Amino acid sequence: MQLRHGYDFSEYAPASLKRRVQQLVRSHATGTISELNRRVLHEEGFVTRVIEGLSVPVSEMFRDPLVFRALRDKVLPVLASYPEINIWQAGCAHGQEVYSLAILLEEAGLYDRTRIYATDFNDAALQMASEGIYATRDARDWSRNYLEAGGLHSFSDYYSARYEFIKLDQRLRRNVTFFNHNLVTDEVFCEAHLILCRNVLIYFNNALQDRTLGLFRDSLVRGGFLCLGTRENVDFSPSAATFGDVDNALRIYQAGATAGRPLAR
Ligand SMILES: C[S@@+](CC[C@H](N)C(=O)[O-])C[C@H]1O[C@@H](n2cnc3c(N)ncnc32)[C@H](O)[C@@H]1O
Incomplete structure (x- = not known):
């Protein structure tokens, strides 16, 4: 293979x-x-x-809502100081987190100057992600997640429903580039201000997690943010010294910061 x-x-x-x-x-x-x-x-x-x-392309909109609330409250205000914002969402599966980020950025008035690079190594998942069509039965849970994450409107403002499917507003897709990137074999491709890679490292052994964290370190601008899944962390890796905690429990880190003392811009 x-x-x-x-x-x-x-x-x-x-x-x-x-x-x-x-x-x-x-x-x-x-x-x-x-x-x-x-x-x-x-x-x-x-x-x-x-x-x-x-691949296990399981995801949901605003998965772990408190993480998205922390991104809204602690990370976006810092990103707002950049004239252009690059976000890499690695392991995007069927795209639910990509659209969640797009909604956060839209509500913060930052989306028009943001580019989201959404990557995965599963082409079928990327195709589904770019279509943004999901089962209606999931919408109720996702609506609850959205509100817990501090959503400003109603989640239903962002999709149209047709029988058993919802289709997310395609305007949310306007600044997203979906493409195949394999975290095992591919390299750095952008300077990112935020990298979201959640529930992917859990499938890797320590050596591969370490390599991947090195890739993220090399992709982030100084002061850029890394957000991992709640069961993942940087602590065991030699790259740990690069990342200070923004919110340790929610696995949000900042490159170049000292633990507990986030860098301002
Ligand atoms: C459980 S999903 C996580 C989805 C989303 N990030 C979340 O937390 O809801 C894991 C994703 O990682 C992707 N993945 C696994 N190995 C990968 C690799 N080597 N390179 C890129 N993506 C990978 C899988 O295809 C899958 O879509």
């Missing part, structure tokens, strides 16, 4: 990877891992289905 298609899973945390490979063997009725491997090597397009199976 690595030699033929360039995907390298050797530094993923073994337990969850094993579960997902077993699931793939079952769902594609290949019977064995070596048969799965044979199809990856020789069957046109099969690798895309395997990447879909190995």
Whole structure:
């Protein structure tokens, strides 16, 4: 898989990877891992289905609402001092966090000077993310998340509903670029003021988490922010010295700051 298609899973945390490979063997009725491997090597397009199976593109709008409230209250006021704002959302799955960020920025009056780079290594997930269509049954929970995150309007102002689907307002997509970027093999591509990468590092072993944090460190401007998932942190990594806490419990860090003393601009 690595030699033929360039995907390298050797530094993923073994337990969850094993579960997902077993699931793939079952769902594609290949019977064995070596048969799965044979199809990856020789069957046109099969690798895309395997990447879909190995990636876990589960997300929600304003997931962990207090994190989005803290971004609104503590991070956006600092970003407001930049004439142009670059945000990298790594591991964007089906795009719910991208649209959540776009709404935050719109409500703070910052969206027109922001570019969001939304990346993932799963092309099918990126396609769904760019369409912004979700199940209506999720909208009620997401509306609650939005209000807990300090939303200023009604979440329903941002979508149109049609039977069992909602479609997010495509104006929210206007400053988003979706593209394939693999955190294992690809490099820095922009100078970011904020990087949001939540619930991705949990799938990596420590060495790969460390490499990824190095990539984020090299991408951030001095004073730029990093937001990880609530079960992830920078503490074990040599890159930890680069990041000061903005909110340790919510895993929001700032490059170049000392713990507890955020940098102003
Ligand atoms: C659980 S989702 C997280 C979605 C969202 N960030 C959130 O917290 O709700 C993990 C995402 O990471 C992506 N991912 C896993 N390994 C990756 C890699 N090496 N490079 C880029 N994305 C990766 C998966 O495709 C999946 O969409």
